[in-house]
Every structure is written in structure tokens, then in C-alpha cells.
Amino acid sequence: MNAPSDLLAVLVDADNVPPSRIGAVLAEVARFGTASVKRVYGDWTTTQLNSWKVAASEHVIQPMQQFAHTRGKNSTDSALIIDAMDLLYTGRFQGFCIVSSDSDFTRLASRIREQGITVYGFGERKTPTSFRNACDQFTYLDVLNTIDGETSADAPTAERPATSSPRDDVRLIEGLRNSVSTASSEDGWANLASVGQLLRKWQSDFDSRNWGYAKLSELIRATGQFTVEGHRVRVGTTSR
Template sequence: MTKPQDLLAVLVDADNVAPSRIGAVLTEVARFGTASVKRVYGDWTRPNLGSWKPVASEHVIQPMQQFANTAGKNATDSALIIDAMDLLYTRRFDGFCIVSSDSDFTRLASRIREEGVTVYGFGERQTPAAFRNGCDQFTYLDVLDEPVAESPSVPPARVAAAHLRGDSKLVLGLRSSIASGSGDDGWADLAAVGSLMRKQQPDFDSRNWGYAKLSDLVRATELFVVEPRPTGGMRVRGKRKNGD
């Protein structure tokens, strides 16, 4: 019997996310489950949000109106948080996708996780660390960019091996994850290593360095050996002193 897909609630902060990003976000969300609720929050009386109308219609996202009653107060954030808690208490959802670069959602993310529900965050590179680390998994919007239909697709620039090896956070994270997940023979399951990395660094994603696959990123460091497992999948271990 096929396992049913996780049910997800997708909540978008229109004040904080460009509508051009949402198609790529929803494509990524589909990897995790079914977006049974899709809502976008903002004050739709403001002209700067007008470009959201065709996008919300195309992707069947429900616009949620929240008037900015007081200058300097973010009523949109409050409305999103209240709705998220209402949805959480229905116990229907396996995960929440919060699309924003705003640190105001840090406590919301941690509160949802306290209920054993997965939180996927999506935002810009400047998203505060508190919100990124409050999610189970955080994805930067720029790695999800969709190619323009009229132009040839240009893959993101890959970070060179020397720069990868100089990224101490990346290298130390990979080494510790491989050590934690390895058996007596020193080999670790690559998928398990990726999972351990995301638990330590929720924004970990091989695409952040221009590599579509984790195996490509790990190989590119030239510090590890990656090969197929006899039972399927991939395995990884650190290179020995002789380079093998």
C-alpha cells in the first residue's frame, strides 16, 4: 500500500516575499508533501501588493486580508501567526511551510515543532539565524529560481574545491556527520549524513554552493570518497592519508 503524502499548510508573508518566487517555492514544497492549505497574508488595499493578484490566482493561493491599522506595527505577521496556531490545533497537518525572511516567526516555528510537526522555512539569504535555526529545514529562495522561459537556463556557479575546503563550517559539519553515521568500517550512508547535517544546520542545502546533489558537493571538496552502496544508495567516508 502506498503511504499517503504528508499534508502541509503553506503560509506566505506577502510583505516579505516577491510573488515571482512563489512558483518555485510550491514546486519545492511538493517534494515534501501535499499543500492542502495555501494562504498569502497582506494588506491588499496597498498598491505595492497588486502584482500578487495574478500569481495567487494562478497557484490557487487564498489571499488573507489584514489592514495595517497602526503605523509601525506588523499586523500581517500577527494574522499569519494566529491562523497558523488555529491550523496547528486541528491536528490535520504533518508540516508547515512558512515563507518569509522575517525573524518575527521564530517563536511560531519553535512552537509548531514542540507539537512534533515539521517546519519548512523559505526566505532570503539575509534571513536572521534565529528563524533559520527555528525550522527543521530552511531553504534559500535564490536556489529555487525558475529559468525565464525565453532564455536558456543558466545553472548556478559552482563553488570551487579550494573554497569548499576553506569553508570550515561545511567541512567540520560533514566530518562530524560522517563520524556520527559511520559503522566500524568508516562508511556512512550519504542520505543519513545529509539528514544529520540539516539537524545541525537547518539551512544546509548542496544548492547553496551550486551543486544539485549532495554527492556532487561532497565529491567536490576532494576530502571524501563517495561511492554506490552494495545494497543501494550511496555511501561516504573520509579520504585516507594516502588519498584513497
């Protein structure tokens, strides 16, 4: 995780993100650094963004006007991309937070990462794999703690179905085994933080909250295939 002093640019696609989620997103962003630039893009002359006007004011996010000049063409996306590149070239930022579920930002995320800058993505479950994988870290909106009146992340919704058992998730088990094996020392023990970092590199949308667990250690224990002691983990259970 980046140092709290890192400067971040937060760019929000108002057409793709409900305003009720933005408070939780900004709280998550604060874990990675300081959001020195916060902008939300859309056509503010339309009634569809009325609720966003309140949220933008409350969270001190600068609304960026972009008229929809042509039907079927998303000019909002283009405006966000152009601004992101302008901000990138200033060299001021250590990270960019792109808040959208739109695959149109896949190339933007890849381009920013080419400069050695971290990209944090935030979006709904419907977000295409291409955009999720283009980010260093991608977080689903529904796992974030409620701040602006949304349903609690602990409760299943149409957007967030009931979590399956970690014991039955083959992709999770495989990723954990590979990460623990790679991070382990000669005695077979691996540092939990190192395991989490490796998982994020291999699966950008990995988050223990996707399975309903607040901490990585809790998720690993729930699989029943690892031993966790303090801040370290190893493959295999230990009888006590």
C-alpha cells in the same frame, strides 16, 4: 524526508517574499508532501501587492486580507501567526511551510515544533539566524530552480553571490566530518542519506545547492576530503 502523503500548510508573508519566487517554492514544497492549505497574507488594498494578486490566482493561493491599522506595527505577521496556531490545533497537518524572511516568526516555528510537527522555512539570505535555526529545514529562495521568470539559480546575483569553493569552507568540512563519523558503521562507511539528515539537524539551512551542487554526493566530492562510492561515503580520499 516526509512521505509524499503528508499534509502541509503553506503560509506566505506577501510583504517579505517576491511573487516571482512562489512557483519555485511550491515545487519544492511538493517534495515534502501535499499543500492542502495555501494562504498568502498582506494588505490587498495597497498597490504594492498588485503583482501578488496575479501570482496568488495562478497558483491557487488564498489571499488573506489584513489592514495595516497602525503605522510601524506589522499586523500581517500577527494574522499569519494566529491562523497558524488555529491550523495547528486541528491536528490535520504533518508539516508547516513558513515563507518569509522575518524574524517575527521565530517563536511560531519553535511552538509548532514543540508539537512534533515539522517546520519548513523559505526566505532570502537576509533571514535572521534565529528564524532559520527555529525551522527543521530552511531553504534560501535563490537556490530554487526558476519557474516564474526569475534569474536562474546557477547564475550569481546581488542576492546570491558566486559560491565559494567547498574546499575552503571550514564550517562545511567540519559538519561533513562530524556527520560522516556519527553515521558511519564499523568499516568507516556512512550512508549518504543519513549524512544529509544529520547535517540538516545540525545546520537547518544546509543545502548542497548553496554551493552550486544539485546533489549532496557532488558537493562532498568537491571538498576533496572524502571518498564517495554509490550511496555511501567515508572520510579520506582513495587513490585509484
